[in-house]
Amino acid sequence: MMDAIFYLLRTGIQWKALPRTLAAASSAHDRFQEWLSLGVFRRMWEAGLLKYDQLKQIAWEWQAMDGAITKAPLGGDATGKNPTDMAKIGTKRCLLTDARGVPLSVTVEGANRHDMKMTEATLDKIVISRPEPTHKTPQHLCLDKGFDYKVVREAVAARQYIEHIRSRGEEVAAKKEIPGYRARRWVVERTHSWINRFRRLLIRWEKKVLNYLAMLEIACAYITFRAAEVFG
Numbered sequence: 001m002m003d004a005i006f007y008l009l010r011t012g013i014q015w016k017a018l019p020r021t022l023a024a025a026s027s028a029h030d031r032f033q034e035w036l037s038l039g040v041f042r043r044m045w046e047a048g049l050l051k052y053d054q055l056k057q058i059a060w061e062w063q064a065m066d067g068a069i070t071k072a073p074l075g076g077d078a079t080g081k082n083p084t085d086m087a088k089i090g091t092k093r094c095l096l097t098d099a100r101g102v103p104l105s106v107t108v109e110g111a112n113r114h115d116m117k118m119t120e121a122t123l124d125k126i127v128i129s130r131p132e133p134t135h136k137t138p139q140h141l142c143l144d145k146g147f148d149y150k151v152v153r154e155a156v157a158a159r160q161y162i163e164h165i166r167s168r169g170e171e172v173a174a175k176k177e178i179p180g181y182r183a184r185r186w187v188v189e190r191t192h193s194w195i196n197r198f199r200r201l202l203i204r205w206e207k208k209v210l211n212y213l214a215m216l217e218i219a220c221a222y223i224t225f226r227a228a229e230v231f232g
Helices: 002-011 025-037 040-055 116-123 150-158 168-177 184-197 209-231
Strands: 062-071 091-095 103-110 141-144 164-165
Touching: 002 025, 002 209, 025 040, 025 141, 025 209, 062 116, 062 184, 091 116, 103 116, 103 209, 116 150, 116 168, 141 150, 150 164, 184 209
Parallel strands: 062 141, 141 164
Antiparallel strands: 062 091, 091 103
């Protein structure tokens, strides 16, 4: 059944189009709903992070957060008019990663939801326990100019992060002017790209936001376990 669900996630096909050699579509969908209600997919992601942390240690020191908008032609929960795509219906996911781009948290809202309004929810929904920052082990958070608001800075400071809000142009200039400068925010953009390789997530077909979140959790679990293999 998990093979069937993962096949659907990878290819983006409809439930009814699942090859019978994998599973009956109705049975796979029923099992998906059952596992969703039990929180199985989130626990898969948690297990991947624990394994990754054991083998390599989560790179908490430099974290990055960014939003990405995808189309949602069927509408549904947590969708809205995309201001960058002629007001077509879309959904926005906000993703938090560690310094290597391993996903730590994700939230979903409508495409018309501003990035800065998703900050607190994303920071508060990290899948595993976040270690408390100290003077010797600080935690930095890299954000783009979409988060350049007082309310974001206050929320970040309240969670003991050191914020770094820079535009892409500033990062390019810094790489040219500062010897050895290393841009850090790009890892979250790469992870968004990894997620978009799952065609069920490239375009959102789920009307229920919980179903869409479950698909995101499976993808994040897969990315995390792969990272554990690569870095292990």
